[in-house]
Amino acid sequence: MDGESGGHSAAAACHNEGVPIPSTIPDGAAPRFVLVATHAEGDSGVFDVHELRGEDPRTAQPSQKESLREGQEPAEESPAGVVLILDEALRPLTGPLSFSYEDIGDLVTWAEARALRWVWESTRYWYGMFLTDGMTVERCWDLGLCRTILSSSPATAGGGYAADARDAPAGDLDAAAPAGPEPGAQGSLFAAPAPRGASAQTVGREFAAQRAAVPRTTAGRKLELLLAAESAGALIAAEIRATGMPWSTRVHRALLEDQLGPRPPEGHRPQKLERVVEELRAALGAPKLNPDSPQELLRALHRAGIDAASTSQWELADHEHPALEVLERYKKLSRLFTSNGWAWLAMWVRDGKFWPDYTVGGVVTGRWSARGGGALQIPATVRSAVRADPGCKLVVADASQLEPRILAAMSRDEALAIASTGKDLYQAIANRGFGGDRASAKIVMLGAMYGQTSGDAGRLMPQLAKTYPQAVGLIEHAAREGEAGRNVSTFLGRGSPGPDDAFAAARRAANSLDATPADQSRADSIARSRGRFTRNFVVQGTAAEWALCWLGQVRLGIRRQLPDLSSRIVFFLHDEVMLHVPADQADEVVRIVHAAAARATELVFRSDLVETPVTVAVVDSYDQAK
DNA sequence: CTTCGTTGCGCG
DNA sequence: AAAGCGCGCAACGAAG
Structure with missing residues (x-):
């Protein structure tokens, strides 16, 4: 795709574009990667881009430094880091090339013109810095994120990468990094998410190890797609963070005043919320009730003759009492006030952006x-x-x-694939085996993916399994694997975490000579719980x-x-x-x-x-x- | 006083 | 006693 960039020589490009070019790149070499680190190994062999441009770094103009966001200013005169240009075989085409904040723009322009892939430990850190200067890049390889995937993926070549990463104690990697592994050794060299302290050599070895961990197989092809997608996601997350989400403080305030009344003094409830509290106290005959305390509230409910086991909406839906409508109104308004009220607005919205x-x-x-x-929980009420x-x-x-569409694709279930071609997947399922009842079809499908065994979902499961054997077979298999304490993997190769300590402990207890029936049922319960997790993992993870x-x-x-x-x-x-x-x-x-x-x-x-x-x-x- | 687990509820 | 999955956040209340 970007192999075409080898066509123009570095020297020619330099003159054409007027940007700093590592003049040491030989004619005809094909740069593919820009590796970014904080420093080279030691201080030797580091070139400055100004030298390569034939400039004196002391007199070079700081072109874009002014536009850096306040608070992000680097230590004066200190270089931001070093880059190393690599070809497809990861041969360095330059020595470590130091760049400073004012060079970022030129560097990015040069690399992007050649469609190079940026390789760095943390996109959040490096690309965040680029973005404050208004520079964007097209593609990257985020070593931190890719390491996490490779460490748990069953699809790595020989499993070597995973084994090495597991051996490294999580807390000590940073300290262990300076010593480094033997040259050529594969594995995780450092794990700190911030790229501080990582040399170009260390980053390069890590990159080589990660690429070597991806086998040349179908599984490797999928894994590579996953790594690329995860890295692209990192670019996008950084861009969203730099752009912000447009948020109207005016509209939000108007909405709050409408529902809650004027903004109250610190530590007080808004008027309209206070009024609902009074209403609730009256309805329950509890004049001093604090409705924010579930314990107090539950006692008050009991005294009012409401025989509920908890104060959750779900539970209270089964009971009849005039106070319950008031309570529901209180919970809704209280939620708005505490989670997305004036305090939230002041904390998270600046310059018309969230x-x-x-x-x-x-x-x-x-x-x-x-x-x-709570960016992932923006309630409908404030949208x-x-x-x-x-x-x-x-x-x-x-x-x-x-998710059901993903399940159809990953299981290659032909019947479910056919159902996916209509307007409404659940209606299509309903029409084949569920008498056209869409609600039932939806419940049983979701129940299958979540592991629900009770109610309608459980009752209708056999019919679903008969109609869509491949799809149901896949998730049932994932559940069995999880129950047995084994790991599962998404379609592209992200591995599930292993069973936790409670799983192992419960199984040990159940297998011991003096195990009680209670031990056994507890172990079964934990195993089923893990089965529900692995069952859902494969679908949710592949959908992600x-x-x-x-x-x-x-x-x-x-x-x-x-x-x-x-x-x-x-x-x-x-x-x-x-x-x-x-x-x-x-x-x-x-x-x-x-x-x-x-x-x-x-x-x-x-x-x-x-x-x-x-x-x-x-x-x-x-x-x-x- | 701070820390931590629990409850409850918002989102998919 | 069993429990449909994955999260984050506010608040309470017990523990340290």
């Missing part, structure tokens, strides 16, 4: 997690505050009924892989077809993506989002028998989507 902080691969299944502000700028639109897309590929294809489509980069991904939530786009680009973005979904399915499954449609809405605010 700033999500994603952790790529933060969930064991490969889903992203997010810290701060109207997510608004496009004037002249812009939000494009909100979600992959409908994703598909979503990552989808997201990556959306990003690529935008970069290639709308290269002014004014259309941006601003939010991602498991199977849903939101873009903020100029209104006149909305139609094109919608096309890109659809095409990206189809492409993701081909990439992951090498088949288009299963359909993975996405529903797309072009709206002014988030609440208008679906």
